Structure formats: C-alpha cells, structure tokens
Amino acid sequence: MAEQDTNQSAANRLSVTEALDGLFDPRTIAVVGASRTKGKLGQAVLALLKSNGYGGKIIPVNPSGGEIEGLKAARTLEEIEEPIDVVILATPVSVALDALEVCTRLDVKVVVGVTSGFSEAGEDGHENEARLRRIMQDAPFRLVGPNCEGVVRPASDLQLTFSPMFNGLRPGPVAMISQSGALAGLMALRLGDRGVGINAIVSSGNETDLTAADLLDYLGNDPQTRVVLCYVEELRDGRRFAEAAQRLTKAGKHVVAVKGGRSRAGSRAVQSHTGAMAGDDRVISAVFRETGVIRARESVAAVDAVTALAAGRRPAGNRVGIISVTGGLGVEMTDLAESAGFEVPVLAEATQTALSRYVPFYGSVSNPVDLTGVVLTNPTYVGRCLEAVAADPGVDIAIAIITFVPDQQFIEALAEAYETTDKPVLIIWTGAARSDASGDSLRDRAVPVYDSPARAASGLSALMAMKGEVA
Amino acid sequence: MTPRETLEHWQRAGRRVVHEADAKDLLQRIGVPVPTRDPAEGPCVAKLCHDDYPHKSDHGLVRLGLSPQEAAQATAEMSARIPGGTPLIEAMENNAVAEWIIGCKRDDTFGPIILAGPGGILVELIDAAEIRLAPAEPQTAEAMLNSGPGAKLLAGLRGAKPADSAALADLISRISVFFAENADLISEIEINPVMVRADTKGLIAADALIVLAPAAEKREHDT
Numbered sequence: 001m002a003e004q005d006t007n008q009s010a011a012n013r014l015s016v017t018e019a020l021d022g023l024f025d026p027r028t029i030a031v032v033g034a035s036r037t038k039g040k041l042g043q044a045v046l047a048l049l050k051s052n053g054y055g056g057k058i059i060p061v062n063p064s065g066g067e068i069e070g071l072k073a074a075r076t077l078e079e080i081e082e083p084i085d086v087v088i089l090a091t092p093v094s095v096a097l098d099a100l101e102v103c104t105r106l107d108v109k110v111v112v113g114v115t116s117g118f119s120e121a122g123e124d125g126h127e128n129e130a131r132l133r134r135i136m137q138d139a140p141f142r143l144v145g146p147n148c149e150g151v152v153r154p155a156s157d158l159q160l161t162f163s164p165m166f167n168g169l170r171p172g173p174v175a176m177i178s179q180s181g182a183l184a185g186l187m188a189l190r191l192g193d194r195g196v197g198i199n200a201i202v203s204s205g206n207e208t209d210l211t212a213a214d215l216l217d218y219l220g221n222d223p224q225t226r227v228v229l230c231y232v233e234e235l236r237d238g239r240r241f242a243e244a245a246q247r248l249t250k251a252g253k254h255v256v257a258v259k260g261g262r263s264r265a266g267s268r269a270v271q272s273h274t275g276a277m278a279g280d281d282r283v284i285s286a287v288f289r290e291t292g293v294i295r296a297r298e299s300v301a302a303v304d305a306v307t308a309l310a311a312g313r314r315p316a317g318n319r320v321g322i323i324s325v326t327g328g329l330g331v332e333m334t335d336l337a338e339s340a341g342f343e344v345p346v347l348a349e350a351t352q353t354a355l356s357r358y359v360p361f362y363g364s365v366s367n368p369v370d371l372t373g374v375v376l377t378n379p380t381y382v383g384r385c386l387e388a389v390a391a392d393p394g395v396d397i398a399i400a401i402i403t404f405v406p407d408q409q410f411i412e413a414l415a416e417a418y419e420t421t422d423k424p425v426l427i428i429w430t431g432a433a434r435s436d437a438s439g440d441s442l443r444d445r446a447v448p449v450y451d452s453p454a455r456a457a458s459g460l461s462a463l464m465a466m467k468g469e470v471a
Numbered sequence: 472m473t474p475r476e477t478l479e480h481w482q483r484a485g486r487r488v489v490h491e492a493d494a495k496d497l498l499q500r501i502g503v504p505v506p507t508r509d510p511a512e513g514p515c516v517a518k519l520c521h522d523d524y525p526h527k528s529d530h531g532l533v534r535l536g537l538s539p540q541e542a543a544q545a546t547a548e549m550s551a552r553i554p555g556g557t558p559l560i561e562a563m564e565n566n567a568v569a570e571w572i573i574g575c576k577r578d579d580t581f582g583p584i585i586l587a588g589p590g591g592i593l594v595e596l597i598d599a600a601e602i603r604l605a606p607a608e609p610q611t612a613e614a615m616l617n618s619g620p621g622a623k624l625l626a627g628l629r630g631a632k633p634a635d636s637a638a639l640a641d642l643i644s645r646i647s648v649f650f651a652e653n654a655d656l657i658s659e660i661e662i663n664p665v666m667v668r669a670d671t672k673g674l675i676a677a678d679a680l681i682v683l684a685p686a687a688e689k690r691e692h693d694t
Contacts, residue, residue, distance in 0.1 A: 238580035272661040273594045274574025283578045286602035
C-alpha cells in the first residue's frame with residue numbers, strides 16, 4: 001500500500017503529463033554529481049548531454065563550483081535561482097538523497113535518479129529506500145527511477161544517461177520503456193543500427209514513483225509514437241498498464257512487450273483449480289493477447305517485431321511473396337512464414353512474365369522466386385524484381401533476400417523499390433554486418449532489414465499484430 | 472441481506488472458504504442455476520459441505536446416484552463422521568453434454584480475472600482454459616468459448632449435440648461482473664463443473680466454492 005501513498009499524498013504534486021512534458025522538452029537541466037573526473041557517473045552524464053548537442057541550459061552541480069566541461073557549476077542546488085525542469089542525480093546514494101530532499105523545496109518538475117542503492121540492494125538498501133519513500137511522500141516533483149540508466153529523446157537532443165549505448169539515435173516513431181537499463185541499451189543500439197527512429201526512451205528502474213503504466217499512457221498518447229516497446233519484470237500497476245495498452249492498440253498503435261523473470265507464484269496454498277490453472281505466466285499471455293499487446297519471448301525478438309511495425313505499413317492479408325538470390329534462404333523463409341500462419345502463393349502470371357526478364361531458366365519465378373546469382377551481374381535487377389513482386393495483387397507482404405552486395409547501386413535500387421509500394425517489405429541481408437556503409441540508403445528510410453530468415457519471421461509475425469506472441 | 476452484505480457477514484465471521492451449500496445459495500441469488508434441493512425422486516447426489524473440507528471427494532463426502540432415502544442415510548453417516556457440516560441433497564444432472572469450469576481470482580499483477588474451460592475431470596487432463604480480465608462483457612465471454620480446444624467440445628465432437636453456449640457465455644459474464652464488483656471481499660470463485668445441456672436447454676452449477684479475502688485489518692498484518 002505504501003506505493004499508492006506516495007502517488008497520492010502530495011496535493012501540490014505535478015501530474016504525470018505536466019512532469020513528463022517538462023522532462024522531454026526541458027529548458028534547464030541540473031546535473032547533480034557533475035564531475036571532471038573520468039569514470040564518474042556524473043562526468044559521463046554531463047559529457048553525453050553536451051556531446052549530443054542539447055541546446056538548453058545545463059547547470060553542473062558540484063560542491064567545488066568553478067567550471068566543468070566549460071559550464072559554470074553551482075555549488076548546491078539551492079544556488080540555482082531559476083526553475084529547473086529536470087534534475088538528474090548521478091552521485092552516491094547518500095548525496096543523492098540529500099539532493100532529493102532539497103528538490104522538494106525548489107521549483108523542479110522531474111528528478112531522474114540514476115543512482116543505485118535502494119530496494120534493489122536488499123537489506124543494505126533498506127534504510128535508503130525508506131528515506132526515499134519519506135521524501136517522495138511530500139515531493140511536488142515526479143521521479144524517474146532510481147537505479148535507472150536515464151532518459152533519451154533524440155528530437156530534443158536529450159541524453160540524460162551515463163551510457164553511450166543510446167548515442168546517435170534519430171527521431172522517429174518508437175517509444176521505449178525498460179525496467180532494465182542494459183536491455184534498453186541493447187534494444188536501442190539495434191534499432192538505431194537499422195535506422196529505426198526513436199521518439200523517447202525511459203529506463204524506469206525501480207519505479208518508485210513513475211511506473212511503466214504512467215509512461216505507456218503518456219508516450220503512447222504522443223502523436224509521434226507509433227510503437228511502444230516495453231521490457232518489464234514487475235508490473236506494479238498491471239491493470240492500468242493493460243488498460244493503457246488496450247486504448248493504444250484500439251487506436252491502431254502497437255505495443256510490443258518482453259516480460260522478464262518468472263515471478264514467485266505458487267507459494268500460496270492452492271484451494272482451487274482456478275489458482276493452479278491461472279498461473280502468472282499464463283495470465284500475462286492471456287491479458288497481453290486480450291489487450292492487443294504483442295508478447296516477444298526476448299529482447300532481440302522484440303526489436304525484430306518493432307522494426308517491422310515502425311515502418312508503419314499494414315498488410316492487407318497474410319500472403320507473402322519472396323524473392324531470393326539463393327534457393328536455400330528462400331526455402332527457409334518459406335518454411336518459417338508458413339509455420340507462422342502465412343501463405344506463400346504462386347505469383348500472378350503477369351508477375352512471373354515480368355520476373356522472367358531477369359531470371360535465367362535454371363531459376364524459378366513461382367514463389368519463392370529464385371533469382372539466382374545472375375541477378376548480381378546488373379545492380380538494378382534485384383530492385384526491379386522486388387518491385388514486380390510487391391506489385392502483384394496476390395501479394396500482401398514482400399520479402400527480398402540478399403547475401404553479399406556487389407556494389408552500392410544494388411542497395412539503392414532495393415531502397416527505391418521499397419518506395420514504389422505501400423505494402424510491407426522486409427529485407428533479409430545475410431551479409432549486412434560486413435557491408436555496413438553500403439546500407440545507408442536502407443537505414444535512411446528505416447527499411448526493415450534482418451540478418452536471417454528467423455529474425456525476419458519475428459517481424460512478419462508482428463505485422464499480423466493481433467496474433468499474440470513472437471518467438 | 473444483499474449478496475454483498477452476505478459476503479461481508481461471512482468475512483466478519485472469520486470464514487475463509489465458503490462451502491458449497493452456502494456458495495450455491497449466494498450464487499443462486501445472482502442468477503446462477505443450481506440443482507433442485509431435496510428432490511422427491513432420485514437419482515440424487517448426497518454431499519456433506521464443510522468449510523474445512525473443500526475437496527469433498529477426497530474425504531468421502533460425495534455420493535452419486537442415490538434414491539432420496541439412501542441420500543438421507545448417506546448424509547447422516549457423513550455428519551456422524553465429520554461434525555459441523557451442512558448436508559446437501561440435490562437432484563443429479565443427467566442431461567449435460569459438456570462440463571465446464573468457470574473460475575475467478577485476483578491476479579497479483581492485473582487484478583480480477585476470469586477463467587473458463589473444459590471442466591470436471593478434463594481440468595486435470597488438458598490445459599485449455601481461456602483467461603480474460605474481469606469483468607468480461609458478454610461478447611468477450613462468447614469469444615472465450617470460441618477460442619482454443621474447448622470450442623470443439625462445445626460444438627459437439629463426432630456428432631454429439633452442440634452445447635448451450637449462449638447460456639454458458641451469459642453465466643461467465645455474470646460471474647465475472649459479480650466477482651469484479653466484490654473483488655475486495657472475494658479471493659476466488661470457482662464453479663466446477665458447470666453441467667452444460669444441449670443448445671437452448673440451459674445449464675446447472677453442479678459444484679461451487681467461494682474463497683473470501685482476509686478482512687482488511689487482518690490483511691495489513693499479513694503484508
């Protein structure tokens with residue numbers, strides 16, 4: 001019950017919306033624990049905030065004052081006379097708690113607690129946790145974390161984190177909420193590699209105040225958001241999370257979630273079959289399904305699902321057209337698509353005729369289309385074949401499979417083919433990692449690119465969104 | 472007393488498990504069909520209901536297919552063995568084409584939920600129950616019955632008559648609403664089995680159990 005008390009007691013507490021509006025587009029940020037010493041959290045936070053080009057006012061806070069990273073430092077938070085939109089705490093826990101207490105007397109909208117040492121530290125963190133809860137009881141501001149990796153919003157050049165995993169992201173349709181900072185980093189890096197744009201990332205940590213449900217509701221309602229990606233271990237207000245998710249999915253947005261950790265159920269005596277049959281994991285799957293949340297088995301599968309959904313193209317049906325420069329990969333993709341409930345139908349005669357201009361007699365123009373290595377001789381051929389298959393009225397989703405890339409024009413032709421259709425297109429590029437620079441034209445358009453048929457299958461499954469789970 | 476007042480009364484009396492006879496009395500008041508009590512003719516079911524013995528069969532507290540006289544003898548014998556119980560003699564349902572389980576509980580994460588699936592001995596055999604948030608609207612209840620392997624059972628396997636799914640969906644929705652409205656007082660409701668008759672013929676709750684939530688002041692001590 002203590003959690004609810006902290007959310008309700010302070011009468012002058014900012015609403016979630018007021019607070020998060022300030023967090024994501026802040027004019028003034030105070031970095032408590034800003035430091036000149038490499039290796040300290042506060043040094044990394046300040047350096048990343050600056051190097052990512054944040055245009056607002058940054059005030060380092062350090063008892064020694066002076067200048068840090070070329071910015072005039074305040075000795076204490078009290079020295080700052082203007083309103084502060086965001087205070088980030090990047091100090092050892094006792095200093096952080098003192099600063100948090102000071103914030104209750106200042107005009108602060110949000111505090112981001114990167115600091116650890118609370119409930120997650122077990123017995124050792126017990127006193128800190130108790131003090132944290134006491135402070136938050138009357139706090140007018142809202143708290144992200146503690147024990148989190150921070151907040152990122154590319155459109156505001158905002159990098160409030162000590163982790164370099166979020167560097168170089170571009171603005172876009174994906175919002176991410178993660179109770180694990182490291183998993184947020186893993187997922188952000190992979191989405192960024194594919195050019196998938198990010199609206200905001202919140203590492204929500206211990207969720208002492210702001211919860212995944214608060215963040216889902218706020219970020220999901222942002223018109224910029226098309227997909228919300230969540231990594232959660234414990235949903236404290238699960239009912240509100242489910243209701244928020246249902247509102248979003250009914251409005252045509254997507255929620256992809258990974259639920260980490262088996263919970264400690266089954267310890268209670270079971271007096272009924274209901275108790276035994278409705279185990280925690282089954283309930284999570286059922287409720288996610290009911291509310292339209294796509295459940296991913298783990299974080300990379302979630303990234304693969306989000307990559308496909310972020311492109312914003314909805315399939316009209318479940319018929320997949322596959323072209324491949326090699327027979328084997330086309331066969332594997334066909335097997336995976338069919339076992340996921342998709343059809344791989346024979347292509348229309350007109351499509352086959354169009355393809356046969358490029359495909360030699362020892363290839364195949366039915367479906368999957370085996371282009372053979374001959375198509376590599378002309379850099380635009382694969383692009384034209386993709387166009388032809390995507391234009392087939394019997395195809396709802398097109399998949400193009402390539403291995404290595406002979407030259408840049410080849411990829412550009414594929415990217416242009418992507419633009420000629422409104423249908424979802426997935427590219428499987430098994431050699432992607434080794435020909436990184438040549439992928440820019442795909443990244444610039446956030447074309448869903450996968451490095452194997454299995455990972456593309458996760459994206460494919462997500463496109464049929466109401467189907468539930470992706471492997 | 473309203474059903475809610477009855478629940479509060481039971482909770483104040485310190486009851487945790489509410490035995491079948493009392494549970495059925497309450498459920499009947501919210502529109503759940505239950506078997507005829509003390510019928511003039513057999514076959515009957517004889518049971519002894521006791522809060523401390525929710526699993527009656529394990530303790531020899533259920534006997535089936537008896538005449539009214541045999542049933543009276545059977546409950547007398549059970550009462551002699553286990554004092555403090557409530558004898559229950561009911562008409563035995565012989566027209567069911569499917570047995571279903573309907574269960575409600577408060578999930579730690581999502582709050583009130585409802586479960587429905589193949590019941591009776593099938594709960595031990597297959598894991599086919601559908602789960603939804605409670606309260607579940609009638610359309611949601613219908614969707615539960617149209618999903619999973621249970622749908623085939625209700626439709627009638629190999630020429631068997633289809634079951635009265637409409638009555639079952641109505642019952643699921645009704646129970647889920649009652650549970651969600653009183654989830655502060657109830658931890659679990661379970662009706663197992665619901666004896667579902669052929670289409671348009673209705674259904675009967677053959678067994679039921681209510682588990683109450685601990686009273687509020689006690690709950691604070693527990694956590």
